[in-house]
Structure formats: structure tokens, C-alpha cells
Amino acid sequence: MTRLPQIAMLADGRRLHLQDGPIDLIIEARGSEANIRAAYDAAARRFTGLLDELCEELPGLRKAAHPLQCGLQGVVARRMHDAVAPFAARHFITPMAAVAGAVAEEILYAMTARQLDRAWVNNGGDIALHLASGEQCTVGLVDRPDQPGLMRTTVIGAEDPVRGIATSGRHGRSFSLGIADAVTVLARTASQADAAATIIANAVDLPGHPAILRRPANDLQPDSDLGARLVTRDVGRLDDGEIASALEAGARKARRLLTDGLIQRAALRLHGETRIVGPTAIPRRRVRESVMQ
Template identity: 55%
Template structure:
């Protein structure tokens, strides 16, 4: 099935093509926004075929000693975003959603568009003109099916144009992608959505601890063509002792601080079984519901 475009409420646009599912919001001059939508739509239909053409290479672990061999612009974004994390196992697929968002948001970075957000399953690329700000609701527990509709279960982030953050991404074991860790969610703020996506994967993997109650299976058993191969991914996390959760969050926080010190992220929120850790808190403006 080919790409599909539709209109949503509140002036939002929906682009969908295979696994890529974008919700686009833009505010500004109507004619300029419609032109941006048209250009974004024309580009959108090209992205999935380009990625499929390079899929075997995109599923290979990155070797930081070699130069990027990817051809397509989205594939190159993916590789570049993941390369700083290649000390540990990572493939460019860790940044696929954020990279698609970054590719599309570029069409809205034009005079007449005050602000825009490209949301690809929770990995968000932003455009903000000077003086503008964006309020983003983050669901800390992505395993809770009611959290997205309950204001009391959301964090609210205000990102100001003066802040260089233009990407937000969330990862965790209950999410769409596999995780090696036990975090319910890790939300990252970074310069781009691709960088946030890769970092969220890395930090979520680090929120981890060996415990017999945690159920893990080889990724290949769950998805035969997974880029994770036979690595054990988390499939169930029952209630764990508080000390175990504390240890897992300690490990994830250490990773997040390492990335913060390396200027790879601006901030992080780590959530595991109701416990929350924040790193780089000054980059957030948390608002009540």
C-alpha cells in the first residue's frame, strides 16, 4: 500500500506509509503552511523506498572506525546520530523514527511558519521561530494505555526558541521497539530528533539489572529480521523490589549523565515502576496539567 495523507482535528495532518506514521502540526501563515505540507508530502513518499533499499546495511552494527557508507539523506542522518554511541552495540535503526521526523520538519523551517512539530510515534522534531515556544505532553509510563488521555499522568515540557533543543524522543521496553533494559520510559531532549532517538535507546538499554523475574527473549525469536539478532530483549517486567529498581535507575542515570557531559543530550527523564529520575533538569520547564 502506498503513502496515505489525511486531515485531523486542530489543523493537524497525518502522513502514513508502512511503519512510518506522522502527525504534523504547524502554526503560521496559511498559504505558507499549505505549501510546506505539499513539499513535505512529496518528499514523504520517497523515504520508505529509500530506507528499504539500504535496509541490510542499516541493520548492521556501526563501526566508529569507518566512514558512513549510507547513500540516502535519512539513512545518513540515522548513521550520524548513532555513531557517538557505537562504543556499545547500536545500529542506525535506533534513530530511524527521529531521522524521518527531522527530514520532514525541514520543510517547515521557512519564513511564515511560526512553529511546527513532526511526531513520528513519539519521536518529535520541532521548528520554533524566535520568541516562540512549544508545549509537549510526555507520557512517562508508555505501558499505561490510559496515560495519554489522563492529564494527571503526563509531564508537560515547555521548549522555548532560545533553547537549542529541537528533538524529543521516548524509548522503553513496553514501546514499539525492542529494549535491552527495564525502563518503562526514557525521554530525551536533544538538538535533533535523530540524536534524541539514538540517545533514548542507549539510556533505556542502560536502565537495567539482572533479575530472575525479568523475562527476556532473543530478538530474532520475536522478529526474525530484527537488527538485534540473538540479543536478549525485555518482554515482561513484573513488580520488582525497590532496591532493584533503584539500581537499574542508577545505571541509567549514570549513562544519561555521561551523554549530558558529552553534549549529546540536553536533558533526560527516566521512569521505572513509578520512580522518576531527571538529568539536566534546567533544560526542562515542567508545567502542571
Template identity: 50%
Template sequence: MNAPSVQRLDGDRLHLQHGPIDVVLRAWGASAAVRDAYEAVVVRFATILPELAGELTELRKPMGARPQVEGPVARRMVAACRPYGGRFVTPMAAVAGAVADELLEVMVEAAPLDRAFVNDGGDIAIHLTEGETMEIAVAADFARGPVPALNGRITLTDRDRIGGIATSGAQGRSFSLGIADSVTVLARDAAAADVAATLVANAVTINHPSIERRPARDLDPDSDLGDHLVTTAVGPLPREAVLAALEAGRVQAEQFRLRGLIRDCALTLRGETVTLGSTRLPRETTQ
């Protein structure tokens, strides 16, 4: 296992990378507080991947098999997935968000910060003290090519009590059972947002001959999804099919919102975007 790398970026940001974990973070506050927070997060970051690797067998088990874990990040992953135990989901659905939450907590406990974020591959943990705000750009529209276009921006305040934003979908780096270009979720923390985004993205689907799927195990023998069919390609779809798939995902997201598991959700497919509309996620794709 290679050693973790730490790089200072412009804008007083840190880039931390270790194996598949790729994080960009920033803290605001007194210079001494930011320094202490960065020193603490670098020390903690070096231990996360070995911890997760040591419990990978349990973390790949479906929640119905009651995975037993000990590490703090692994416990965050299991806790985030526990409310969804009635459906197929493994703790790996929350790994990026849980890592972001753990690193953010280390920073906040190390020093009094005004605000901070930890972005782990697009799953973001956020800390805001009273009176602070943070603007987040949402880039989720793949209708014009492989690089997502900017849908809009949202401004979070401490009063929103949103500590995590996560995005999932068939265009992302992980397998998806659905066809969404992207699903962005706002929740109490990044781990909660991460697993919800995964499950809502899975629900954005329809049966159509232009959709290609293969067992996850055929693409990656170590995938926690096993023989579940994952999306490998989506051909041309009529608009009514796109809207039907988005509606299936929206219904799932609304159920999660009513249970208090998420605050809002934006779902995008082929240039069409729908939201629950309970906060300030962009309601339609920017033209």
C-alpha cells in the same frame, strides 16, 4: 508496498502514514506559508519509505561494521549514531527521529514558518523561531496500566535550542535491552534524541529473576538486534531494585550530557522518575 495516506486532522494537523511510518505534524505561520509547507512535506513523505527500504541491509549493520548509505534520511541515521560507535548500536536506533527531522527540514525550507513539529510515533522534531514557544506533554508512567499516565508538561522556547524529543523503553513498540517503562530525551534534533533514548533505556537494567529476556532474533528474525537479549516481561520488583536500575540509566544519560550529545533526560520505571534536571523535564511522577 501500499501507497502513502494523507489525512487532514482537526487543529490544522496532517496525518501521514506509509507502512510502519506514522506521522502527525503541524505548522504555524501565514496561511500561504503553511499551505506551501504541507504541500512540500506530502511530496517528500511519499519517497521516504522506498528510500529506506532500498538501504535496509546497511541500516541494520552495527556501527562497528561501518554501514554505507546514500539517502538523506539514512545519512541522518548514521550521523546520529556515529558518536556511539564504541558500543553496539545500528542506525535503526535513530530511524523515527531521522524521518521527523527530514520532514521538518522540508517544511521549513519550503516556507517561512513561525513554529512547527513533526511527531513520528512519539519522536518529535521541533522548529521555533525567535520568541516562539511550544508546550509538550510527557506521558511516561506505566505504573497504573498499559496506557501511560501524564507525568507533566514542559515548555520549550527558541532559546533552549532543543530541536528534538524522543522516548524509548521496554513498553514501546521497539525491542529494548533494558527494563525502563520510558526514557525521554531532549537533544539538538530528533535523530540525536532517538538514539540516545534507545541507549539510555538499554542501560536501565539490573539482574533479577522476575525479568524475562529472549534473543531478539527469536521474536523477529529480521531484527537488527540479532542474538542480543531483549526484555519480554518484567515481574514484581522491590523499590531498591527499581532505584538501582534507574541509577544505572541516569549515570549513562549524564555521560551523554557531559559529551554534549543530549540536553536532558527523564527516566521512569514503576512509578519512579529521575531526571538530569538541566532543563524543565518533570522531576517526579504526578500523583
């Protein structure tokens, strides 16, 4: 039986909240009142039953992705596979690494059948963007996904190819093989950003370091798509050289993905230190403002 998700406008009267099981979306659209209303109605219709669609293919979504072949059927499931496939030849990765971004994209696509100036769908920090010509938005980059507060911001304009933002790391909703506090990736789509953030966050690491506590993923969550792979649970004291070494390992991975056209920019954070990878720097200003403007 299809579940009925929670659908409600937030107190500000501008943003829509959609929640069903682990999927929790905050949505905002700008444009005419009629087009915003139609977009929100479309988002709610597409959201209803979406979790059930994914659950029907969950065994396949939890298997290691093949770089060329995809046996998944649903449109969101196939988008998840397409996002992780470029990494599958070199890394263990499952379509679940792109689930949050792919869901955000699907809802945004349903909304933007209507004419909107700009819109965004935020799925727990993984964000799909729509920007009409001449529009821009300000995106906040967090120091840690599990704590409030912004590290810095960057402005994305309509001429910029970025339409997806995602953050991964050991403090996020999913397990991480690496030790990064946060890795935020800007890419052409939210699902691509989601997959790339996972890969880069895994690469920020110091294998075998005694200050790093790891546990098999399936000890913590029996049905984890990571199986018995060791995931990071705690990171003790690291000296400056060790922090720099771990960040550089992640930055090398990010630079390769940038060269391959899989990301546009990335910000890597560990123990108060940051590395930026991209063709242009991300502004280094601290602000008190919403994550999206």
C-alpha cells in the same frame, strides 16, 4: 514501484496525517495560511517514496554502526548513521535506533523551507521541532509509551537548543535491552534524541535478575537488527532498592551523555519512580493537555 502513502488532514483542520507502512506522522505548522499550505504540500511530496528509499538500504541500516565510517547513501540513512555513530565505539547500535527521529527531521526540513512561526513532526512520539524567534511549545512526557496520559510537561523556547524529543523503553514500538518503562530525551535534533533514548533505556537494567523475562530478539522478530540479543519481555516485582539501582544505572549513562553534549535533558521512568537528568529540572506538574501546544 513507489507506494502511495495515506495523506489527509485530521478532523481539527490544523494537523496533517501522513502514513506509509510503519511510518505514521502527525504534523502541525503555525504561520500564515499560505505558508502552512505550502509547508504541508512540501511534507507530502517529500514523504512520498521515503519509505522506499530506506527499504533500499535496509540491510546496511540493520548492521552495527561504525563510529567513523558510513557506507550508506541516502540522506535519511546517513542522518541515522550520524546520530548513532557517537555511541558505536562503546555500544552495539545500528542506524535503525534513530530511524523515527531521522524521518521526522527530514519532513520538518522540507516544511521549513517556508517561513513558519513554529512546526512539529511527531513520528510515534519521536518529535522534530521548529521554533522561530520568540516562540515556544509545551511538550508532554509520558509515563509509558503504550498508555495514554501525561506524567508532566516541560516548556521549550526558541532560545533553548532542544529541537528533538524521543522516548524509548520496553513498552515502545522497538525492542529494548533494558527494563525502563520510558526514557524521554531532549536533544538538539530528533535523530540524536532517538539514538540517546535507546542507549539510556538499555542502561536502566538489573542484569540477571530473576523477575525479568528476556527473549532473543530474532525469536520474536526474525529480521530484527538486534539478532539473538536478549530483549526484555516482562518485569516482575522489584523492591525499592532494586528500582533505585536500575534507575541510577540509567541516570549515570544519561549524565555522561549530558557531559559529552549529546543530550540536553532526560527523564527516566520505572515502576512509578522517576529520575531527571539535566541542567534544569523538568516541572513536576500533572496536566490534561495535548502532547504539543
